[in-house]
Amino acid sequence: MALGPRLDLRQTQALVLTPQLQQAIRLLQLSNLELEAVIAEEISKNPLLEAASGGDDEGGPPLDADAEVAVDSSDEPAVPGADELMTSSDGTSDQPLDFDWDSEALETDSFADVVVSSGGGDEDGPDFERMEYTADSLSEHLLNQLHGASGTVGQLARVIAEMLEETGYLDVPVRDIAEATEEPVAVVGEALGLVQSLDPPGVGARNLSECLALQAKAADRYDPAMARLIDNLDLLAKGRMADLKRICGVDDEDLADMVRELRAYDPKPGCQFSSRGAESVSPDVFVRRTRLGFAVELNQATLPRLLVNRRYYQELKTGPQDKKSRAWLSECLASANWLVKALDQRARTIVKVVSEIVKRQQGFFEKGVAAMKPMTLREIADAIEMHESTISRVTSNKYLLCDRGLFELKYFFGSGVASTESEGEGAAAEAVKAAIREIIESEADVLSDDAIAGLLKQRGFDCARRTVVKYRESMGIGSSIHRRRQRKMAGAA
Incomplete structure (x- = not known):
């Protein structure tokens, strides 16, 4: 076969993601708050984009009939509005005087608008005189x-206060602090004692025993018997009450009183102060009950609203410009139109996915976590005819607010267990966990994992013992031996 250059024609198929399509995919997996930052960046780069005002309805993404999911139907008559009540002159309306106007306003207004407008406070506003100052962190509180x-x-005490962990413990040895500050160990120890005398009691301790001892001293309960009990916390954890009575030299009543006192102490006194502000989570979607069933609505309060300023585009287009400027202006217009279209498609996709979740998890919204069913991303994708990766992006970093609380969309997906009934659909893992927690909390005698599995089968959950162990450990619930030991200690206390 001769070697040499030649020309060949080949026809192949390849999937190419355009920059616009990549942008649409990236926007799909962002939450409303993250999307706001992205849009702000786009507005700074594109002069044809502008943020819509709160009262402008043209900027928000239009929602179609898919925004409401009817899972129930009723023939209740429509409640008369405010205009009808004001114009009626017969005075025979049977409308109650304590009618909940906020709940009825949800039928026509946005849920966010009703919540924000109602406020929950009095007409005079918050009472600033009753507000108290709170430190942002443990170190600030100590300083x-x-x-x-x-x-x-005093200077060493300030240094030690800033070196404490979030739990309030000091992990740095005193000798290392003395070497770093070039001060005697005795002086550093005196400074540490000053820190340990501050509020909250127990702060500045180097281990759990010292933390509890400091709190006992602050409560004037640190006697020789309490000291020996604190020095033998390992025996208390094992439930060896007889050995503790012998070591402490007390009877059953005194030991129970001492154990009760220890349980009142805080093993991590610094955790009541936060070194960083709590991260607020804003819901991206509202699910509320209506007369027709459940309605899905995007949170317009956090949803960025975007408009294309076509008037400004016409002004720039009619002005003097060269070929390069016209190309740039056309590119800006195309980019702006594509971004608005992508935001609209994102809103419709989120509503469509959440609506299908509500349909399939209707039992959860009506009865709670015990009625959850196993559900996968592929099931939702097949139901709404979308790709599974699209569903995964939609359910990432987004939260749903309903009557039962705030939940991440990923919460509704997961494996489950089979049903003992031949035609049962099974139960979600969260439903099984809730049943296990209920059984353990209501047990008169400590039950083994096999006994819990048997009770679950009586409730319709086909669970093996290893499944019970896995779910129990994931919830942080100890074994039957551990629970029996805790019950014994509680009885002694």
């Missing part, structure tokens, strides 16, 4: 108390 401390001890 405020060390404000009057001076000298070397």
Whole structure:
């Protein structure tokens, strides 16, 4: 076969993602708050884009009839609105005086608008005089108390206060602090004692025993018997009450009182202060009950609204410009139109996916977690004729608010167990966990995992013992031996 250059024609198929399509896919997996930052960046780059005002309805993505999911039907008559009540002159309306106007306003207004407008406070606004100052972190709380401390001890105490962990413990040895500050160990120890005398009691401890001992001293309960009990916490964890009575030299009543006192102490006193602000989670979707069933609505309060300024485009287009400027202006218009279209498609896709979730998990919204069913991404994808990866992007980083609380969309997906009935659809893992927790909380005698599995089968859950162990451990519930030991300790206390 001769080697040499030649020309060949080949026809192949390849999937190519355009930049616009990549942008649409990226927008799909963002939450409303993350989307707001992306849109702000696009507005800064594209002069034809502008954020719509809150009262402008043209900027929001239009929602179609898929926004409401009817799972129930009733023939209840429509409740008269405010206009009808004001114009009626017969005075025979049977409308109750304590009618819940907020709930009825949800039939026509946005859920976010009703919640924000109702506020929940009085007409005079918040009482700022009743608000108290709270420290942002443990170190700030301690430094405020060390404000009057001076000298070397006071400076070292401030250094130690800033070195504490979030739990309130000091993990750095005193000798290392002395070497770093070039101060004697005795002076550092005095500074540590000053920190340990601050509020909350137990802060500055180097281990659990010292933390409990500091709190016992603050409560004036640190006697020799309590000291020996704190020094033998391992025996208390094992439930060896007879050995503790012998070591502490007390009877059953005194030991029970001491154990009760220890349980009142905080093993991590610094956790009541947060070193960083709590991350607020805003719901992306509302699910509310209506007369027709359940309605799915996007959170318009956090949903960015975008418009294309076509008037400004016409002004730029009619002005003097060269070929390069016209190409740039056309590119800006195409990019703006595509972004608005992508946002509209994103809103419709989210509503469509959440509506299907509500249909399939109707039992959860009506009865709670015990009625959840196993559900996968592929089932939702097949039902609404979309790809499974699209469903995965839609359900990422998004939260749903309903009457039962705030849930991430991923919460409704998961495996489950089979039903003991021949025609049963099975139960979701969360439903099984709820049943296991209920059985354990209501058990008169400590049940083994085999006994719990038997009770679950009586409830219609076909669970093996290993499944019970897996779900129990995932919820942080101890074994039967551990629970029996805790019950024994509680009885002693």
